[in-house]
Amino acid sequence: MPRSVSGVEMRKRQAAHIEVPPQVPGQPRANTCCLCWCGCCKCPWTEERMERSERQTCTKMDSIEAAEDQQPSLDQVLSWARSFEMMLRSLEGREIFQEFLRSEYSEDNLLFWLACEELRKESDLSVVEEKARIIYEDYVSILSPKEVSLDSRVREGINQNLAQPSSLMxxxxxxxxxxxxxRDSFPRFLNSCVYRDLLASRRRACLDT
Known part of the structure; x- marks a missing residue:
């Protein structure tokens, strides 16, 4: 079991180590795995980072309401319905999906996935160890309010790997x-008001141009 780390200390460590590389929306990063998982351009996997970002500037979700030039195109929105992968590669797609997950109280699934993507990019062993422990405390520990649903076999493997953390653990x-x-959230997302309202607004915008 990992040694106990306070929530404040974990957030400080995380904030010190997270780097936000540049990313073109909709473009996957190089060296993605066989499932073509996205290379996220920011990782909103701590509340502190999210709150700081919201104080400094409007979020992409805010921009959908406030700034026309930052909205996804109709083609982009339609492409998300055809491919879950394509939606996750898009910054706007991920954030629209995150809004929906938040309404279902399952946002932590996406935040865990994004945190793992950040860890996969790390090569510095000390950073890997810190991020691996933070992910465990935030999303795997049964004591965490943000615990994600993992089967016992996967949990046991994680517990064993904590002794020697790796970027792929x-x-x-x-x-x-x-x-x-x-399989579960994405079909409901496509039938949700969040997605349908966005699709309708993009279609109206196309007709007005």
């Missing part, structure tokens, strides 16, 4: 949560 858990979102 959550790979199987990440796939399990990815599959859960794809």
């Amino acid at each position: 959550y790979e199987e858990a990440q796939l399990q949560i990815y599959t859960l979102m794809h």
Whole structure:
């Protein structure tokens, strides 16, 4: 079991180590896995980071309401219905999906997946160890209010790997949560008011131009 780390200390460590690389919306990063998982351009996997970002500037979700030039195109919105992968590669798609998950109290699934994506990009062993422990405390520990649903076999593998953390130690858990979102949450998202209202607004915008 990992040593106990306070919530404040974990957030400080995370804020110190997270780097936000540039990313073109809708474009996957190089070296993605065989499932073409997205290379997220920011990782909103702590409340502190999200709150700080909201104070400094409007979020992409805010911009959908406030700034016409930052809205996804009709083609983009339609492409999300055809491919879960394509939606996750899009910054706007991920954030629209996150809004929907928040309404179903399952946002932590996406935040866990994004945190694992950040870990997969790390090569510095000390950073890997810190991020691996933070992910465990935030999303795997049964004591965490943000615990995600993982089967006992996957949990046992994670517990064993904590002795020697690696950037891929959550790979199987990440796939399990990815599959859960794809099969369970994604179909409901496409039938939700969140997606349908956005699609209708994009169609109206096209007719007005």
